[in-house]
Amino acid sequence: xxxxxxxxxxxVRVLEKGLSVGxxxxxxxxxxxxxxxxxxxxxxxxPDGEVKALELTHYEPLTLSGMLDLAQAAKVRFGLEGALAxxxxxxxxxxxxxxxxxxxxxxxxxxxAGADYLMDHLKSAAWFWKREKRGDAWHWIxxxxxxxxxxxRWK
Amino acid sequence: xxxxxxxxxxxVRVLEKGLSVGxxxxxxxxxxxxxxxxxxxxxxxxPDGEVKALELTHYEPLTLSGMLDLAQAAKVRFGLEGALAxxxxxxxxxxxxxxxxxxxxxxxxxxxAGADYLMDHLKSAAWFWKREKRGDAWHWIxxxxxxxxxxxRWK
Amino acid sequence: MGVRIxxxxxxxxxxxxxxxEVAAPLGWDGLLAAVNPAVAEQLREGRVNxxxxxxxxADKTQLSARDGDEVALLPPVSGG
Amino acid sequence: MGVRIxxxxxxxxxxxxxxxEVAAPLGWDGLLAAVNPAVAEQLREGRVNxxxxxxxxADKTQLSARDGDEVALLPPVSGG
Numbered sequence: 001x002x003x004x005x006x007x008x009x010x011x012v013r014v015l016e017k018g019l020s021v022g023x024x025x026x027x028x029x030x031x032x033x034x035x036x037x038x039x040x041x042x043x044x045x046x047p048d049g050e051v052k053a054l055e056l057t058h059y060e061p062l063t064l065s066g067m068l069d070l071a072q073a074a075k076v077r078f079g080l081e082g083a084l085a086x087x088x089x090x091x092x093x094x095x096x097x098x099x100x101x102x103x104x105x106x107x108x109x110x111x112x113a114g115a116d117y118l119m120d121h122l123k124s125a126a127w128f129w130k131r132e133k134r135g136d137a138w139h140w141i142x143x144x145x146x147x148x149x150x151x152x153r154w155k
Numbered sequence: 156x157x158x159x160x161x162x163x164x165x166x167v168r169v170l171e172k173g174l175s176v177g178x179x180x181x182x183x184x185x186x187x188x189x190x191x192x193x194x195x196x197x198x199x200x201x202p203d204g205e206v207k208a209l210e211l212t213h214y215e216p217l218t219l220s221g222m223l224d225l226a227q228a229a230k231v232r233f234g235l236e237g238a239l240a241x242x243x244x245x246x247x248x249x250x251x252x253x254x255x256x257x258x259x260x261x262x263x264x265x266x267x268a269g270a271d272y273l274m275d276h277l278k279s280a281a282w283f284w285k286r287e288k289r290g291d292a293w294h295w296i297x298x299x300x301x302x303x304x305x306x307x308r309w310k
Numbered sequence: 311m312g313v314r315i316x317x318x319x320x321x322x323x324x325x326x327x328x329x330x331e332v333a334a335p336l337g338w339d340g341l342l343a344a345v346n347p348a349v350a351e352q353l354r355e356g357r358v359n360x361x362x363x364x365x366x367x368a369d370k371t372q373l374s375a376r377d378g379d380e381v382a383l384l385p386p387v388s389g390g
Numbered sequence: 391m392g393v394r395i396x397x398x399x400x401x402x403x404x405x406x407x408x409x410x411e412v413a414a415p416l417g418w419d420g421l422l423a424a425v426n427p428a429v430a431e432q433l434r435e436g437r438v439n440x441x442x443x444x445x446x447x448a449d450k451t452q453l454s455a456r457d458g459d460e461v462a463l464l465p466p467v468s469g470g
Contacts, residue, residue: 020181021180021181021184021193022177022178022180022181022182022184023177023181025176025177025180025181025195026175026176026177026178026180026181027177029176029177029197033202033250034201034202035199035201036198036199036200036201037196037197037198037199038176038195038196038197038199039194039195039196039197039270040180040193040194040195041192041193041194041263041266041267042184042192042193042194043191043192043263044190044191044192044193045191046189046190046191046261047188047189095188106201108196108198108274109305111196112196112267112270112271112274115194115267116267119263119267150264
C-alpha cells in the first residue's frame with residue numbers, strides 16, 4: 001500500500017476528492033517526531049436532516065497561495081514545528097470531511113492556538129464560498145457574525 | 156484485522172502499553188458521525204536530547220474514575236457529543252505518545268474548548284506523577300506555575 | 311481577446327452568469343459600467359474584493375486590466 | 391492486618407519507601423506520627439492530599455481508617 005508522504009514543515013492542499021482523516025493524522029504524527037504536542041481539527045458536513053449536500057467553490061489562482069501564506073503566518077506566530085491544512089472543494093454529502101488542520105509544537109498551548117488560528121482564518125479569510133442544498137434548492141451560506149468575531153481575536 | 160471499537164459517548168482509558176494515535180482518531184471520527192467538529196490533542200515524550208525516558212505513575216483506585224468524571228464534566232460544560240481521553244502509564248521513550256484526547260461537537264469553538272479543558276485538567280488535576288531520566292538519574296517533574304494558571308482559566 | 315470577468319460564489323447568482331468578457335483596457339469605471347447595477351453596488355460598497363492578475367487589489371480603483379487579463383469579483387467568503 | 395499507607399509519586403523518595411503498614415485504627419494524629427517528619431510537614435502544609443477507601447478527603451483530619459483500609463498520600467500531580 002502506498003504510504004501517504006507529507007511535505008514538511010507545511011503541507012497545504014486543496015482537494016477535489018474525499019480525504020482520509022485517520023491516515024492524514026497518522027502521517028502528520030509520524031512526520032512531526034520532534035514535537036511534544038500535536039493538535040488537529042476536522043470539520044465535517046453535519047448530518048442535520050435538512051441538508052442534503054454542501055458545495056464549496058473557490059478562486060483557484062488565490063486559494064492555495066493564500067492557504068500557504070496563512071500556514072506560514074501561523075508557523076511564525078506560534079513557533080510551530082509543522083502544520084497541515086487541507087480543504088475540500090466540490091460537492092460533499094453529510095458526514096464527509098470539509099477541512100482538516102493539524103499543528104505540531106513544543107508546547108500544547110501553541111499547538112492549540114495555531115490550529116484555532118488556522119480554522120478561524122480558513123472560515124472567514126480564505127477564498128472559499130459555501131452553499132448547501134436543502135430540499136431541491138441551493139442556498140449560499142453567508143459568513144456569520146460569530147466568524148468575524150472569532151477572526152478579530154487574532155488582531 | 157480486529158477493528159478498534161470505542162465506547163460512546165465517552166471513551167476513557169488508562170493504558171499500560173503504547174497507543175496508536177492514527178487508529179484511535181480514525182475510530183473516533185467514525186464513531187462521531189453526527190458531529191460537525193472534531194478536535195484532538197496528542198502529547199508525546201519530546202526527543203530533547205537529554206531525556207532518555209519518562210515514567211508515569213498513578214493511583215489506580217482514583218485515576219480512571221477521576222478521568223471519567225472529568226470527561227463527563229467537559230461533555231456537559233461544552234455540550235460535547237463525545238469525548239475520548241486516553242492516558243499512558245509506565246515507562247515511555249522519546250517520541251512515544253503519553254496522552255490523547257479528542258472531542259466532538261456541533262460547533263468548532265466547543266470542540267476546541269473541550270479538548271483544551273481536558274488537557275489542562277489531565278496536566279494538573281488528575282492523579283498522575285511524572286519523572287524523567289536524564290543521564291543515569293531519575294528526576295520528578297514538579298507541576299509548573301503555567302499549568303496552574305492554565306487550570307485557573309476554567310474557574 | 312478582451313478582459314475576462316469572473317463572478318465568484320453568490321455573486322454569480324446576482325450577476326446571472328459565471329463570467330463574461332469585455333473590451334480591454336478595463337479600469338474601475340469601466341468595470342462598474344460593465345456589470346449589472348446590483349453587482350456594481352456591491353463593488354462600490356466595499357463588500358466585494360477584486361483580484362487582478364492573481365492578486366487581490368488593496369485599492370480597487372487601481373484596476374487597469376489589459377487584453378487577456380482575468381478580473382475576479384470576490385464576495386464575502388465562507389469556508390471551513 | 392493493620393492500615394496500609396501508600397506514598398505516591400515523589401513522596402516515595404521523601405518517605406524512603408513505597409508503602410508501610412501501621413496498626414489500626416488510624417486517625418490524622420496517628421498518621422502524622424507514623425510517617426517521617428519531612429512527610430508529616432508536607433501533609434500539614436496542605437501540599438499533600440489524602441485518599442482513604444478510594445475517596446480523596448476534603449478534610450484530612452476526618453481520617454478514621456480501620457483494619458484492612460488503604461490510605462494513600464498524594465503529592466501535587468504532573469500528568470499529560
